[in-house]
Amino acid sequence: xxxxxxxxxxxxxxxxxxxxxxxxxxxxxxxxxxxxxxxxxxxxxxxxxxxxxxxxxxxxxxxxxxxxxxxxxxxxxxxxxxxxxxxxxxxxxxxxxxxxxxxxxxxxxxxxxxxxxxxxxxxxxxxxxxxxxxxxxxxxxxxxxxxxxxxxxxxxxxxxxxxxxxxxxxxxxxxxxxxxxxxxxxxxxxxxxxxxxxxxxxxxxxxxxxxxxxxxxxxxxxxxxxxxxxxxxxxxxxxxxxxxxxxxxxxxxxxxxxxxxxxxxxxxxxxx
Amino acid sequence: xxxxxxxxxxxxxxxxxxxxxxxxxxxxxxxxxxxxxxxxxxxxxxxxxxxxxxxxxxxxxxxxxxxxxxxxxxxxxxxxxxxxxxxxxxxxxxxxxxxxxxxxxxxxxxxxxxxxxxxxxxxxxxxxxxxxxxxxxxxxxxxxxxxxxxxxxxxxxxxxxxxxxxxxxxxxxxxxxxxxxxxxxxxxxxxxxxxxxxxxxxxxxxxxxxxxxxxxxxxxxxxxxxxxxxxxxxxxxx
Numbered sequence: 001x002x003x004x005x006x007x008x009x010x011x012x013x014x015x016x017x018x019x020x021x022x023x024x025x026x027x028x029x030x031x032x033x034x035x036x037x038x039x040x041x042x043x044x045x046x047x048x049x050x051x052x053x054x055x056x057x058x059x060x061x062x063x064x065x066x067x068x069x070x071x072x073x074x075x076x077x078x079x080x081x082x083x084x085x086x087x088x089x090x091x092x093x094x095x096x097x098x099x100x101x102x103x104x105x106x107x108x109x110x111x112x113x114x115x116x117x118x119x120x121x122x123x124x125x126x127x128x129x130x131x132x133x134x135x136x137x138x139x140x141x142x143x144x145x146x147x148x149x150x151x152x153x154x155x156x157x158x159x160x161x162x163x164x165x166x167x168x169x170x171x172x173x174x175x176x177x178x179x180x181x182x183x184x185x186x187x188x189x190x191x192x193x194x195x196x197x198x199x200x201x202x203x204x205x206x207x208x209x210x211x212x213x214x215x216x217x218x219x220x221x222x223x224x225x226x227x228x229x230x231x232x233x234x235x236x237x238x239x240x241x242x243x244x245x246x247x248x249x250x251x252x253x254x255x256x257x258x259x260x261x262x263x264x265x266x267x268x269x270x271x272x
Numbered sequence: 273x274x275x276x277x278x279x280x281x282x283x284x285x286x287x288x289x290x291x292x293x294x295x296x297x298x299x300x301x302x303x304x305x306x307x308x309x310x311x312x313x314x315x316x317x318x319x320x321x322x323x324x325x326x327x328x329x330x331x332x333x334x335x336x337x338x339x340x341x342x343x344x345x346x347x348x349x350x351x352x353x354x355x356x357x358x359x360x361x362x363x364x365x366x367x368x369x370x371x372x373x374x375x376x377x378x379x380x381x382x383x384x385x386x387x388x389x390x391x392x393x394x395x396x397x398x399x400x401x402x403x404x405x406x407x408x409x410x411x412x413x414x415x416x417x418x419x420x421x422x423x424x425x426x427x428x429x430x431x432x433x434x435x436x437x438x439x440x441x442x443x444x445x446x447x448x449x450x451x452x453x454x455x456x457x458x459x460x461x462x463x464x465x466x467x468x469x470x471x472x473x474x475x476x477x478x479x480x481x482x483x484x485x486x487x488x489x490x491x492x493x494x495x496x497x498x499x500x501x502x503x504x505x506x507x508x509x510x
Contacts, residue, residue: 261494
């Protein structure tokens with residue numbers, strides 16, 4: 001739908017599992033209601049499948065509202081009129097039944113293999129009319145440093161860090177590892193770090209090779225944001241902390257002692 | 273996560289409820305607009321009797337009054353949107369004044385349907401902008417910044433309008449004790465509602481496999497540092 005991006009190619013895999021699929025590509029400025037109307041016009045009486053991206057879910061919700069049909073967002077499996085879809089940011093699944101003659105679905109990110117290209121897609125040009133449309137694009141604020149979503153390593157702090165200043169030791173370790181610094185929701189709510197640094201269901205979802213969680217208890221809200229990490233190292237002084245149930249490696253101890261010790265050991269190992 | 277025996281809900285006996293992050297920011301934003309420009313903030317929820325606590329939280333943040341659509345039953349997104357449309361229409365006809373701005377969380381923390389705000393906009397015939405992380409209301413228009421790949425997309429829509437917002441739009445205040453006490457005296461218009469037959473019917477909830485890992489303990493305290501560095505080297509990130 002948005003060109004051949006990966007989530008769209010995953011959605012195409014889901015669509016093909018339902019029957020013969022007709023991929024379409026929508027052209028022109030983004031205008032969700034107009035894009036939805038173009039899709040509705042092109043689909044006839046067929047099912048409509050989109051990617052589980054912000055835009056995919058938005059356009060399909062407009063389609064559903066225009067057709068007054070149910071819409072199942074972020075499905076991981078479909079069998080006839082029964083679907084499985086993600087809830088609580090993917091920490092829980094829901095099995096549901098669609099009561100309608102047509103299925104409107106988005107594919108949960110990374111639940112399906114991407115269809116191998118190239119894909120021939122029919123181009124749709126929506127009639128913008130008076131649809132709400134994008135009038136301006138603002139470039140990202142340059143925070144400098146490594147972006148959370150692209151980082152190979154994320155060093156993240158939670159309530160246990162204790163203050164904005166407490167992040168200095170995490171910044172130092174992150175600097176050595178070319179890592180991005182993240183945090184939990186407690187930290188942004190307290191104003192210690194900006195919301196852009198928040199890893200979680202309502203923050204950024206990360207997928208680094210290694211996620212180092214320092215003084216983070218492991219609330220569902222946070223796990224939803226870091227469960228894409230290949231490996232998770234948790235440092236926490238509470239051996240009962242929930243985060244250890246999601247971790248590959250554990251250090252039980254006070255992060256204010258452990259993190260500087262790791263930094264020093266790393267420098268030693270590098271012979272600095 | 274622990275489910276109830278029938279697999280229809282989370283076991284919440286030992287948990288508390290709170291406003292979800294997106295919605296909390298939505299209430300905060302509405303209160304800030306009214307503080308700056310005048311007007312009134314009305315909080316609305318659909319949920320069981322216990323949801324009154326969250327409405328009190330909204331009023332402690334600064335909402336003037338609340339509407340509580342009371343129901344213990346399962347609602348799908350279509351049914352929820354229809355009930356909200358009806359409640360908004362009723363409130364507007366009682367006050368003989370339309371709401372200038374109707375604010376939703378972009379998606380609920382639990383169900384993640386991504387659609388109730390959009391359906392309400394269609395039901396009321398209003399423009400809608402979703403995923404809003406920056407909002408300026410002036411001269412009968414709303415300038416909305418939506419997070420998008422590589423920055424933000426800006427929309428400019430006439431009021432009245434529906435916006436669905438995301439956490440990060442603002443940093444919600446901590447309500448003061450006097451604000452909480454005042455909230456207890458603010459009015460809630462509670463009315464019982466019943467859901468239509470669901471068209472996306474929840475059959476059961478399932479905890480996905482693979483939760484509950486056994487972590488390898490690298491050590492206790494700073495003495496664990498050499499073992500940690502070994503792991504960093506093994507993973508190729510040192």
